[in-house]
Amino acid sequence: MPLKESEAIVLRTFPLGEGDRLVSFLDRQSGRVRGVARGARLPKSRFGSTLEMLAYIRIWYFERETRELVRINQCELIESFLDVQRDYSSSVALALVSEITDSVLGEREAADAQFRLILLTARAIRVHGPSQVVLAYFCLWTARLGGWLGPLDRCSRCGRVIQLETVFHSAGFAEIYCANCRDERMKPISKEALSVGRMALAGTLDRLLKENPAIAPTKEILSYALDVLEHHIEKKLVSRRTFEVGESGIIEI
Numbered sequence: 001m002p003l004k005e006s007e008a009i010v011l012r013t014f015p016l017g018e019g020d021r022l023v024s025f026l027d028r029q030s031g032r033v034r035g036v037a038r039g040a041r042l043p044k045s046r047f048g049s050t051l052e053m054l055a056y057i058r059i060w061y062f063e064r065e066t067r068e069l070v071r072i073n074q075c076e077l078i079e080s081f082l083d084v085q086r087d088y089s090s091s092v093a094l095a096l097v098s099e100i101t102d103s104v105l106g107e108r109e110a111a112d113a114q115f116r117l118i119l120l121t122a123r124a125i126r127v128h129g130p131s132q133v134v135l136a137y138f139c140l141w142t143a144r145l146g147g148w149l150g151p152l153d154r155c156s157r158c159g160r161v162i163q164l165e166t167v168f169h170s171a172g173f174a175e176i177y178c179a180n181c182r183d184e185r186m187k188p189i190s191k192e193a194l195s196v197g198r199m200a201l202a203g204t205l206d207r208l209l210k211e212n213p214a215i216a217p218t219k220e221i222l223s224y225a226l227d228v229l230e231h232h233i234e235k236k237l238v239s240r241r242t243f244e245v246g247e248s249g250i251i252e253i
């Protein structure tokens with residue numbers, strides 16, 4: 001039973017048995033892994049606050065060939081996002097990031113780019129709050145890294161290069177169509193929203209934040225990306241609903 005050491009991000013945890021925790025985490029080298037942290041819910045647990053949502057940790061765990069669940073031996077905190085979680089709407093944004101990542105990644109598929117994207121996003125939420133710009137960047141890039149998002153500059157039917165104009169798509173599907181090729185049931189994406197999406201996919205998050213895109217088109221492209229992700233995972237994201245029914249002051253998507 002070899003002991004493995006790696007950097008990881010805690011995605012989600014669930015109570016297990018009397019005092020244990022089932023932990024889904026993203027191992028920087030091996031991808032998404034699930035394991036058991038024995039005694040993690042007991043007072044004075046040796047895991048301390050290392051298993052909080054999106055905690056960036058160094059982890060040591062035992063793998064067993066015959067079992068799907070690894071046994072988590074030890075964790076050391078590299079960076080915590082507990083401070084960000086103190087703000088309710090920021091904590092909902094972090095929950096969305098963790099739920100999406102946990103849902104879209106296959107088990108044990110290396111995902112270093114997603115790893116860096118999560119850290120970038122969580123740090124940006126710490127600085128900028130639960131900004132739609134940050135979430136739109138995260139969702140668009142998660143869809144792109146998953147291979148579900150094509151270029152946002154060509155009609156999927158006729159192949160025509162799309163300038164800055166309104167395009168159309170079927171809810172949940174990433175393919176965009178020009179006005180000539182659209183189907184009646186398709187939903188429009190405004191040219192402003194398309195522009196935010198292209199900017200997100202063409203540059204860095206810093207640059208996108210500096211551009212400070214307007215809220216309405218940002219929400220629109222965020223909603224498009226979330227629909228694509230939900231379609232792919234074949235379920236509704238619980239934390240997305242939390243946004244939508246959020247109290248006043250909570251962002252709506």
Ligand SMILES: [Zn+2]
Nearest residue numbers: 155158178181
């Ligand atoms: Zn077309």
